[in-house]
Amino acid sequence: MSEKKETKNVFEKLFGGMDVEARFGLMRMAVAILIGLGTAIILILIGAKNPLESLKYFFLGPLQIFNPNVAKGIGWNYFDQWIQSAIPLLFTGTAICIMFSANKFNLGLEGAIMMGGLSCGWVCCLLDGDIQAANANPVACAILGLLVSMAAGALITSIPALLEKKWGASIMVTSLMLNYIALYISRYCLFSTNLRDTKTSKYSWQWTENVVLTFRKFMGTRFTLRLGFFIGLAIVVIGWAFLFKTKWGFKIRQLGQNPSFAKYVGVGIVGTGILVQIIGGAIGGLCGATVILGNYNYYYGVELTGYGWDGVTMGIFAGNNPKKVLPAALFIAYIRAGASIMATQPGGPINELTKIVEGVIVLFLLAEKFLAKTHRKMIVEEAKKKQALKAEAAKEVTE
Amino acid sequence: MENYLVMENVTKIYNNGIIANDKVNFSARKGEIHAICGENGAGKTTLMKMLFGIEQPDEGRIIIKGKDMHLNSPMDAIKAGIGMVHQHFMQVPTLTVAENVTLGIEPTNGIVFDMDKAIKMTTECCEKYGFEINPKAHVQDLSVGVKQKVEIVKALVKGCEILILDEPTAVLTPQETKELFVQLKNLRDSGCTIIFISHKLNEVKELCDRVTVIKKGKTIGVWNIKDVTEADISRYMVGVDVDLDIPKKPAEPKENVLVVKDLTVYNEAGKKKVDDVSFSVRKGEIVGIAGVEGNGQREMIDAITGLSKYSYGSITLMGKEVKDMDIKGLRTNGLVHIPEDRNLYGCARSMSIRDNMIADKITDPKYNNGLFINEKAIKEDTDKWIDEFGVLCDDGDQLVGMLSGGNVQKVVVAREFTSHSELVVCDQPTRGIDVGAAEFVRERMVQMRDQGKAILLISADLAEIMSLSDSLIVMHGGKINAFFKDVKSLTEEDLGFYMLGVKHMSEDEIRGALHE
Numbered sequence: 001m002s003e004k005k006e007t008k009n010v011f012e013k014l015f016g017g018m019d020v021e022a023r024f025g026l027m028r029m030a031v032a033i034l035i036g037l038g039t040a041i042i043l044i045l046i047g048a049k050n051p052l053e054s055l056k057y058f059f060l061g062p063l064q065i066f067n068p069n070v071a072k073g074i075g076w077n078y079f080d081q082w083i084q085s086a087i088p089l090l091f092t093g094t095a096i097c098i099m100f101s102a103n104k105f106n107l108g109l110e111g112a113i114m115m116g117g118l119s120c121g122w123v124c125c126l127l128d129g130d131i132q133a134a135n136a137n138p139v140a141c142a143i144l145g146l147l148v149s150m151a152a153g154a155l156i157t158s159i160p161a162l163l164e165k166k167w168g169a170s171i172m173v174t175s176l177m178l179n180y181i182a183l184y185i186s187r188y189c190l191f192s193t194n195l196r197d198t199k200t201s202k203y204s205w206q207w208t209e210n211v212v213l214t215f216r217k218f219m220g221t222r223f224t225l226r227l228g229f230f231i232g233l234a235i236v237v238i239g240w241a242f243l244f245k246t247k248w249g250f251k252i253r254q255l256g257q258n259p260s261f262a263k264y265v266g267v268g269i270v271g272t273g274i275l276v277q278i279i280g281g282a283i284g285g286l287c288g289a290t291v292i293l294g295n296y297n298y299y300y301g302v303e304l305t306g307y308g309w310d311g312v313t314m315g316i317f318a319g320n321n322p323k324k325v326l327p328a329a330l331f332i333a334y335i336r337a338g339a340s341i342m343a344t345q346p347g348g349p350i351n352e353l354t355k356i357v358e359g360v361i362v363l364f365l366l367a368e369k370f371l372a373k374t375h376r377k378m379i380v381e382e383a384k385k386k387q388a389l390k391a392e393a394a395k396e397v398t399e
Numbered sequence: 400m401e402n403y404l405v406m407e408n409v410t411k412i413y414n415n416g417i418i419a420n421d422k423v424n425f426s427a428r429k430g431e432i433h434a435i436c437g438e439n440g441a442g443k444t445t446l447m448k449m450l451f452g453i454e455q456p457d458e459g460r461i462i463i464k465g466k467d468m469h470l471n472s473p474m475d476a477i478k479a480g481i482g483m484v485h486q487h488f489m490q491v492p493t494l495t496v497a498e499n500v501t502l503g504i505e506p507t508n509g510i511v512f513d514m515d516k517a518i519k520m521t522t523e524c525c526e527k528y529g530f531e532i533n534p535k536a537h538v539q540d541l542s543v544g545v546k547q548k549v550e551i552v553k554a555l556v557k558g559c560e561i562l563i564l565d566e567p568t569a570v571l572t573p574q575e576t577k578e579l580f581v582q583l584k585n586l587r588d589s590g591c592t593i594i595f596i597s598h599k600l601n602e603v604k605e606l607c608d609r610v611t612v613i614k615k616g617k618t619i620g621v622w623n624i625k626d627v628t629e630a631d632i633s634r635y636m637v638g639v640d641v642d643l644d645i646p647k648k649p650a651e652p653k654e655n656v657l658v659v660k661d662l663t664v665y666n667e668a669g670k671k672k673v674d675d676v677s678f679s680v681r682k683g684e685i686v687g688i689a690g691v692e693g694n695g696q697r698e699m700i701d702a703i704t705g706l707s708k709y710s711y712g713s714i715t716l717m718g719k720e721v722k723d724m725d726i727k728g729l730r731t732n733g734l735v736h737i738p739e740d741r742n743l744y745g746c747a748r749s750m751s752i753r754d755n756m757i758a759d760k761i762t763d764p765k766y767n768n769g770l771f772i773n774e775k776a777i778k779e780d781t782d783k784w785i786d787e788f789g790v791l792c793d794d795g796d797q798l799v800g801m802l803s804g805g806n807v808q809k810v811v812v813a814r815e816f817t818s819h820s821e822l823v824v825c826d827q828p829t830r831g832i833d834v835g836a837a838e839f840v841r842e843r844m845v846q847m848r849d850q851g852k853a854i855l856l857i858s859a860d861l862a863e864i865m866s867l868s869d870s871l872i873v874m875h876g877g878k879i880n881a882f883f884k885d886v887k888s889l890t891e892e893d894l895g896f897y898m899l900g901v902k903h904m905s906e907d908e909i910r911g912a913l914h915e
Binding site for chain 2: 020241245247250251253257258260261262264266267268375376380382383386
């Protein structure tokens with residue numbers, strides 16, 4: 001009995017202070033995730049040759065710091081795989097949070113990532129001779145690559161913004177088209193310019209590992225310190241502070257919540273709208289560069305990365321608040337790593353399984369009327385509770 | 400007499416947690432005009448929305464002709480013989496009257512819309528109930544009064560036996576109101592039940608047979624109209640007697656703050672909406688603008704407050720031409736503005752009270768250090784304003800969408816009245832808010848005037864505009880039709896004539912509006 005009371009207290013402590021909406025939001029998220037994971041379990045039970053084994057790898061795989069096979073020189077470090085998958089999500093999630101907060105549905109992030117990776121790769125190729133001749137500092141080269149990539153990313157997402165301002169073209173449509181333009185620019189550079197390594201024909205020239213090593217420090221064979229993860233974390237924190245603690249962020253949110261209101265209180269709505277897209281693109285470019293510098297010593301962009309779309313998923317999970325991007329990114333990265341670990345096991349189902357899980361969760365998060373009855377019930381209960389409290393207070397006063 | 404319609408213990412809680420109706424009881428008989436009175440926000444409109452199937456009650460029953468009804472949509476309500484005339488007309492302006500009237504029950508000729516039959520249906524209905532409307536006229540060419548008749552015919556043609564009118568006289572002149580009442584009485588005598596929502600008590604007294612008073616979402620009682628006086632109803636509604644007379648000293652106007660000269664505004668469709676208007680507002684006076692809705696006031700105010708651009712003429716604020724200023728510039732030069740539509744322009748409902756109050760001041764160095772906003776200063780000041788302006792809320796972090804209409808308006812007023820100001824534009828400042836809040840806003844306006852601000856007041860509430868204004872401009876057809884230096888001697892009836900364009904003033908008299 002006393003134990004029961006105790007748990008209720010913990011529950012009250014955790015959720016008592018929240019208002020109905022926050023509590024409902026949390027509950028809705030939990031139910032959506034449970035449904036998503038439930039779907040995964042059912043699919044694994046149906047599809048896998050060895051379901052229990054597969055489930056174990058899916059749910060617990062990423063927690064194994066050490067893959068027994070790594071010692072034999074094959075396979076991945078599982079934990080590292082988790083962290084590695086989370087890195088681009090941190091960037092793209094924050095970028096989408098900022099752009100969508102202003103109601104600017106610019107989907108050019110994918111293109112920004114392409115351009116960021118390409119321009120950073122180009123800088124590395126150009127400076128590679130100097131670095132080898134010790135005329136240039138590899139760290140400076142990496143920083144320059146990041147800066148150039150931000151500019152390139154910002155350029156891509158600002159195009160739809162300017163088109164909208166000038167001719168009223170729909171941002172969503174133009175930004176989607178631009179992704180493909182960015183992709184084919186990247187391909188063109190790889191196949192038809194001197195960026196291309198004539199020997200491999202598919203990739204750019206390889207640059208010295210020195211630049212990469214500034215990004216990825218191996219700590220023995222067991223653990224990899226990824227600088228990209230920390231840059232991503234910094235972007236999340238800066239993005240959150242920018243959006244919620246500065247006057248610019250305040251104006252951005254005003255614009256997103258009610259553009260008429262923003263105009264009426266004197267926010268320059270056109271300029272603010274363009275600004276968010278430039279910022280979003282810059283973060284996208286940075287993401288592209290970080291992925292390249294963190295994993296490769298050559299540029300390889302012949303396909304869209306898909307990270308841009310992940311950003312939209314992140315934005316939906318985080319409700320446009322960068323603060324929630326970190327847990328969202330860790331969650332998505334976790335199930336992705338789990339699925340790919342599971343897929344490497346003999347007889348394991350394909351790792352695209354996570355796409356189904358993600359899709360199902362997003363579906364339920366976006367369905368506005370999902371759990372609407374429970375929502376109503378919570379509101380009605382809360383209102384009655386408040387009314388009763390008021391009546392009681394009034395009674396006390398009269399007494 | 401049998402009760403034709405009964406609503407029993409009806410409760411409605413909105414998603415923002417506000418209990419709009421708390422076990423409300425209401426009943427109406429066949430062939431009566433039944434008034435529902437209550438302050439704004441008392442829950443009248445919510446009750447009617449449930450009767451018309453727009454909202455569904457959380458508890459309680461709706462019984463029509465002894466049968467339990469579940470009205471899940473307006474379609475259900477129409478089938479049950481209920482018709483509603485909304486505050487804002489639901490009409491397609493580019494279609495003809497006949498087409499609008501038969502919308503939803505279109506007569507067809509095989510598969511094609513049968514215009515002749517539609518006209519016949521409309522004419523028959525009009526003749527039966529004594530409405531004079533040309534079924535071939537386009538709705539956009541009609542006056543507000545006729546549009547309302549179209550709305551009523553629209554309900555009647557669908558065979559409605561219970562007609563709900565939600566503040567039908569709010570947009571009408573006294574003369575149009577009189578005409579409407581004659582027709583409503585005819586309707587009643589032919590067996591129709593009319594539910595009349597209004598807070599104009601003299602109209603209720605004149606028109607209705609019984610009255611139900613609602614206060615704070617609860618039924619206070621039902622009375623035969625001959626048993627109660629206007630003062631009685633007012634007392635039941637508010638609990639105290641309301642005095643519209645605001646104590647104020649005579650104005651002491653000084654130099655011009657706002658000068659509007661030869662202003663002409665075309666709307667997006669290229670129609671001339673404001674036609675060569677000149678006037679000025681001086682420090683320390685309240686200038687009122689009266690007019691039937693749609694006579695150019697909207698476009699003129701949008702031009703003055705920077706919400707839209709104007710075509711010809713000039714507007715100067717504190718001696719500076721505003722044509723190329725953005726709203727930020729206007730605000731820096733001392734414009735503050737209570738907008739007509741507080742939910743569209745006046746606030747961001749999904750942001751907190753604090754955020755809303757500070758919205759226009761965030762660039763002020765007091766509230767940010769160049770990089771980060773100063774949350775402490777914001778909290779201190781907004782807490783002070785919440786207290787000063789009597790905003791009823793849990794705390795400043797509550798979302799504005801959670802507040803009642805009157806409290807939202809207080810947030811808007813608090814933001815605007817605490818900003819740097821020279822010119823205060825109040826556009827329908829008390830529309831749709833409760834009597835207490837309205838009185839508060841009016842008092843603050845007089846206070847601002849006495850502090851030497853120039854105040855431009857636009858209101859559809861004639862009593863309000865006549866009691867607050869020091870001088871009054873009447874607009875008709877995009878022009879200034881009359882200018883009263885002093886409002887005291889003006890009667891409401893006379894004002895109505897000028898608003899309708901029945902009477903005109905001479906050019907010389909109108910020129911008095913511009914002080915040079």
